[in-house]
Amino acid sequence: MPIPFDNSYARLPQQFFAAAQPLQSPSPALIQVNEALAAELGIDSEWLKSPAGLDVLSGRAIAQGSEPIAQAYAGHQFGNFVPQLGDGRAILLGEVVDRAGRRRDIQLKGAGRTPFSRGGDGRAALGPVLREYLVSEAMAALGIPTTRALAAVTTGEPVVRETILPGAMLTRVASSHIRVGTFQFFAARGDEEAVRHLADHVIARHYPAAAENPQPYRALLDAVISAQAALVARWLLVGFIHGVMNTDNMSVAGETIDYGPCAFMDVYDAATVFSSIDRAGRYAYGNQPRIAHWNLTRLAETLLPLLDEDENAAVEQAQDALGGFGAMFEQTYFGGLRRKVGLLSDEPEDMELMNALLTRMTENQVDFTLLFRALGRAASGEDEPARALFVDPTAFDAWATQWRARLARDGQAAADRRAAMDRVNPAFIPRNHQVEAMITAAVERQEYTPFHRMLDVLSRPFEDQPDALDLAEPPLPHERVAATFCGT
Structure with a gap:
């Protein structure tokens, strides 16, 4: 098979999903195929680029072995x-076991309406x-643990949002798409058997x-808490x-999932x-650890019947785990800051x-990424790149003496x-203003050079890349992005 499907979620009870085309x-x-990821998955990237591959990546054909479903x-x-939420614009094509023996989901995002669309069109815009x-x-x-992108295509069909936009589909790869909200779906219905079945599936x-472990469901809760604590840090x-x-955007596999109105901070401020x-x-930004704990508390609530009769x-076990x-x-956080x-x-x-x-960074409107990268030079005696980032450079001097x-x-x-x-301190991150400029070029002029260039530079974020210094620059005042938006 061009894609070596080996599905397991589609074998779970019917209430876990709905068939979807x-x-x-x-x-x-075709916009892009991730050749390196395809190789990891045991998929021929040249086949993905072929007309037959494009048909699968755009929903025009179902690959052999695929069992398309929308998850509840x-x-x-x-x-x-x-x-009830569910996959309203995403369809799980199936799973593969990659070359390292890891099971991975392959999902089409923007693949159209499903039984969970709740009135939405199920499509995705290019941006x-x-x-x-x-x-x-x-x-x-x-x-950082994350879902991955295997491919992106345009559909040739417009999508209606605030304006008419070009449509697109993303082929997403994840360790799984099981969320805290998946457990909540069954717990809210009092379906303890389904919660247990789901927990056993996640453990396996x-x-x-x-x-x-003598207490496998407590061990499961501990493991998800540990994974999420490290991820958010x-x-x-x-x-x-x-x-x-939201709890439906928190993966129990401990991966970053559902990149909607996400962004990277320029000037450091915990309230960003x-x-x-x-x-x-x-x-x-600064609330994310607290919200992760809140979400994990919701997961613990669903597992209470499994923790003890x-x-x-x-409740005592759940509180101990959450503690x-x-x-x-x-x-993870302070260890990372030390490094x-x-x-x-x-x-x-x-x-x-x-x-x-x-x-001091907050008080002096210091760019987060540039400052930490500049500290490497300051540690070697080159203070000026770091000092210049402070409104009051003496604020850096006073701290640097103790440092x-x-x-x-x-x-x-x-x-x-x-x-x-x-x-550990990247020179390059996806700067919000540059991401928006890249999207504008693609949407308004069908120009993908900025996308491909950013993708190449960001694949090597810790390297000094003299030809890409413009992508390391923070926004000018008129370039600042004040708001980001969901694709729906």
Whole structure:
């Protein structure tokens, strides 16, 4: 088979999904195939580029072995519970076992209406498809667990949003598309058997060690909490803001999923919000750890009947598991911050030192990515690139005096320290204004050169790339992006 499907989710009970057929694109055209990812999956990228491959990527044909379905799930959206959501514009084509033995979903996003569309058209516009392709692949290059983009195509059919836009489809790859909201879907219906069936499926697929634990469902909860605590900490370390951390957008596999109004912070401020629908700042940059804990609490609620027959004992277990989130998050977050500022060892005062830097960055409107990249040079004695980012450069000088005294206690050679810092502090992120310019070029002029260029540069985010310095620049005042939007 061109795509070596080996499906498991489609074998679950019928209430887990609904059969769905992709929308047939009238006149598809290929934008990009991810050759490296195709190789990982055991798929011939040349076949994907062929007319037969394009037919599958655009919904015009169903590949041998595919069993197209739309998955059922519920979710809390901005704190309000919706008992039925589901894949309203995405269709799971099937699963493959990749060359490393990992099971991966292959899904068409923007594939048309499904039984869960709730009045939507089920389609995707070109801009959101390009944004998700670019940002998800950038996240992968940054080493952050994420869904991936296998291909993007235009459909040849317009999509109606605020204006008429070109339609597109994204082929998305994930460890799975099972969400906290998937558990909520069955728990809200009092279907304990389905919750247990789903939990057993997730354990077998994602956390097989939990099956050997005397309390497998507690082990499952612990594993998801650990994965999410580390994931959100890593978001913060690169200035990423998901934008819509609803429970239906939280993967139990611990991957970043559903790139809608996401963005990377320019100037550091924990209150930063870009999403146009997040008017109260619920999902602001600095709120993301708290929201992750809130979402995980909703997951724990669905697992209570599995944790213990005695409700009080089950609640106690859930609270104990959730109580570990903070320490897990801080271990990854503060450990990552130490590496970002060049520290090797762990001293009690380090947290105060790092928080002092973040406070000065906020007060001085300092660009998050540029500052941490410049610290590698400052550690070698080149202060000016870092100082110049501060409205008041003496604020950096005062902090740097304490920082250098702390570095001296680690005793690492300056060149080695800078190299280590450059391995964790990217020079390039998907700058919001550049992403918007790329989308404008594609949508208004059918020009994809900016997309391909950004994709190439962002695939090597930790390298100095002298020919791409413009992509490292923060926005000028008139270029700043104040709001990002969902593709729906």
